[in-house]
Amino acid sequence: MDEIIKSEVWKVLSVGLFLFVSIFLVLPYLVQVSTFFHEKGHMKGLSKYGVKNSYRLDLVSTIPNFFNPKVEQLGVTRFNLADYKRLDKYQRADINIAGIVSDLKFLFLIGVYLALVNVYTYYKVRFKQNYNLSWVLATNWMLFMWLLALVQITVSNITYGGGDIYQLVRFLRV
DSSP states (O other): OHHHHHHHHHHHHHHHHHHHHIIIIIHHHHHHHHHHHHHHHHHHHHHHTTOOEEEEOOSSSHHHHHTOTTOOOSSEEEEOHHHHHHSOHHHHHHHHHHHHHHHHHHHHHHHHHHHHHHHHHHHIIIIIOOOOOHHHHHHHHHHHHHHHHHHHHHHHHHHSTTSHHHHHHHHHOO
């Protein structure tokens, strides 16, 4: 009886530790990866039109910024605003939309992966009757949480006053 209790306590602690590490350590850095590619989309567009730019990556404040509801940016591309304003409206639109397109690519890839893995999981459970799916479930958990975070970030980027769409509209008037 004592071994059964120890085994069950170990299972609960393992799941709790996994959830803690995945939510408080891994997920913020996964979001930082997608933020980097979001900003890289802007940087490619800026470079394509001859606007000098740079990206500042701050890995130390990634975790506190991820959990700060008032943080406006997890990463930022710096560029010469005067050069940006000299571009025509189509070039500016290309630059601003590039980050959102990058986000949508991540959302699509994660969604495709989750769909394929869940078909595989169904196959293993239904036909192979193999129920040892710990790694598959752990990976699904992380990617699903990343997907939720990316959906929220992308919606914010589209609707928030400091987001890419608002900035695009603001600078199209100039």
